Amino acid sequence: MNILTIDTSSIVASAAILNEEKLVGEVIINHQKKHSEKLMVAIDHLLSDGGLSIKDIDVFGVVAGPGSFTGLRIGMATIKGFAQALNKPAIAVSTLESLAMNIPCCAGMICPVLDAQRNQTYTGIFHFDHGHLVRDMPDAVMEIDDLIKELQNYSGDIYFLGDGLPRFKEVLLEGCPNGKVVPNYLNMNRASSAAALVLERALKGELSHYRDIEPVYIRPSYAEEHHK
Numbered sequence: 001m002n003i004l005t006i007d008t009s010s011i012v013a014s015a016a017i018l019n020e021e022k023l024v025g026e027v028i029i030n031h032q033k034k035h036s037e038k039l040m041v042a043i044d045h046l047l048s049d050g051g052l053s054i055k056d057i058d059v060f061g062v063v064a065g066p067g068s069f070t071g072l073r074i075g076m077a078t079i080k081g082f083a084q085a086l087n088k089p090a091i092a093v094s095t096l097e098s099l100a101m102n103i104p105c106c107a108g109m110i111c112p113v114l115d116a117q118r119n120q121t122y123t124g125i126f127h128f129d130h131g132h133l134v135r136d137m138p139d140a141v142m143e144i145d146d147l148i149k150e151l152q153n154y155s156g157d158i159y160f161l162g163d164g165l166p167r168f169k170e171v172l173l174e175g176c177p178n179g180k181v182v183p184n185y186l187n188m189n190r191a192s193s194a195a196a197l198v199l200e201r202a203l204k205g206e207l208s209h210y211r212d213i214e215p216v217y218i219r220p221s222y223a224e225e226h227h228k
Contacts (some may be wrong), residue, residue, distance in 0.1 A: 001019055001058045001059065001111055002017060002018075002019050002024070002052065002057050002058050002059075003018045003019065003057070003058065003059045003060075003061055003193035003195050003196065003198050003199050003204070004009070004016075004017050004047075004054075004057045004059075004060055004061065004064075004082070004111060004195075005017075005018070005060075005062065005191045005192075005198050006039065006043070006061070006062055006063070006079060007009075007060030007062075007075065007095075007098065007189045007190070007194050008035040008039060008063070008068075008071040008072065008075035008078075009065060009066070009067030009075065009081055009095040010068060010071065010114070010163055010188070010189055011068075011129045011163070012028060012029065012069050012188045012189050012190075013028075013029045013035045013039055013071075014026065014027065014028045014052075014154075014189060014190055014191035014192075015042050015046050015052050015186045015191050016037070016046075016190070016191035016192040016194075017047070017052065017109060018179070018197075018199055019199075020196040023192055024050040024052070025046050025049055025050045026046075026190065026191060027043075027045060027046050028188070028190060029042060030188055031148070033145075035070075035071055035074045035075070035169060036208065039192050041126055042080070043078075043122075054086065055081070057086070057088065058062070058202075059088060059089050059090070059198065059199075059202045059206075059207065060079045060082050060088055060090045060210075061092070061195055061198030062076055062078075062079040062090065062213065063075060063092075063093055063095050063175035063189065063191075063194050064076065064214070064216045065094070065095055065218065066094075066096070066116070066122040066139060066141070066216060066217060066218045066219075067095045067114065067122070067215035069215075069217060070136050072215040072216075076205060076214065079213075080210045082210075082214070083202060083209075083210035086100065086104065087219050089202075089207035089209070091202060091206065091207060091213075092208065092214075092216075093155055093198060093201075093215040094124070094139055094216070095112075095114065095122070096114070096122065096126075096139050096187065096190050097124065097126065097133065097135065097139075097197060097227065098124065098189060098193050098194035099112040099161060099189055099193070100188075101123070101133060101193035101194070101196055102161060102182070102186045102190060102193050103161065103182055103186060104133075104196075105131055106128060106159055107137070108156050108158060109125055109154050109156065109159065110125070110127060110159050110161070111125050111147075111151065111158055111160050112124060112126075112161055113147075113160055113161070113162040113164035113165060113168055114164050115162075115163055115164040115167055115168075116141050119143060120141050120142060120143055120144070121141070121142055121164050122139065122141055122164075123137075123140060123141075123142055123164075124137055124138065124139045124140065125154070130201035133163060133197070134201075139216070139218060140218070141202075141219050144171055145167050145175075146186075147172075148171070148172065148175035148227075151175070151176050152175070152176070152180075156178065157180055158176055158178055158179045158180065159180050159182055160173075160179055160181050161182040162187055163188070165181060165208065167189060169181055176223075185214065194201055
C-alpha cells in the first residue's frame, strides 16, 4: 500500500511516500511559506525519484490542522484533488499528533507546542504505549499559563517540541521542572511522521471519502473574530 502524505500546516512544506515496508522518500522545504509554488514540484520529484506515478498511490494523507489557515487550505485542496481525480480514499490527521510522532516510543509525556499568536499555543498531550501513540488531551488552543497548569497534573518527564518553543521554552521549563526540550531538528513537522499515522489507520480500514475531510482550525481567524 503506497501512501502519499503532505503537511503544509506551518512554514515547513513536506511530502512523503510510505508503504508497509519502508519510507520511499520524503521532501522537506523549511524556507519561507510559499507552499502553493513548491508543493506540486516537490510531489513530482518525490514520485519520479521513487519510481512511481500518482496512479500508484493507494491512499492520500494530509495534515488537517491546527496551523496556518492558508497552509491548511493549500494542503487540503491538493489532497482532495488527487483523491477525487483518482477515486482513491483519503485520511486526515492532526498536526499535533503528527508532531508527537517525531519522537516515537519515548518514555514520558509528549507535549507539542505550536505558536498560535496572542500568547496562545496550539497544543495536545500524548504518550506511547507499546509503540502506539495514545492521546491524553484533545487538541486545543490555550493560554500558555493554562497549559502549564494542565501539565502540572502529570508526573514524570514531559517532552516539548514544536515551533512554539523559541517563544515559550523558558516559561514552560520554569513552570514544569520535569520538562525537557527535544533537539531542534525534531521541532518541525515532517510528512513522514504524519504518513506513519495515515498508514496505521489505513491498515485498520479507517478510510474517508475526500468530501468528508476538512481543515481543523480549532478557532476562527483574527479577522473572523473581529468581523462585524
